[in-house]
């Protein structure tokens with residue numbers, strides 16, 4: 039499951055960050071997970087408490103922003119919102135486009151104690 043490997047690597051990175059500054063645990067963690075990142079958020083939130091149990095993230099408050107997908111058409115340069123990465127341009131129906139937002143999958147910030 040994709041979500042499991044994502045959460046596992048978040049825990050790993052958070053642990054390294056806490057170790058790096060000699061902290062004890064993370065108090066807050068801020069994630070950015072784009073709508074096109076391929077993460078099923080219900081699965082993510084289901085897995086999260088199980089994966090952080092006993093780690094530096096055990097008591098950390100989780101904040102997630104989910105940027106919407108945006109693309110720019112390669113034919114007519116229209117910028118449009120997309121829900122799926124294979125959506126076509128609403129202006130000229132071209133399937134060719136550049137994804138400019140929505141594939142984010144990163145840790146924005148970790149507050150460490």
Ligand SMILES: [Zn+2]
Pocket residue numbers: 111112113114115116127128129130131132
């Ligand atoms: Zn177009």
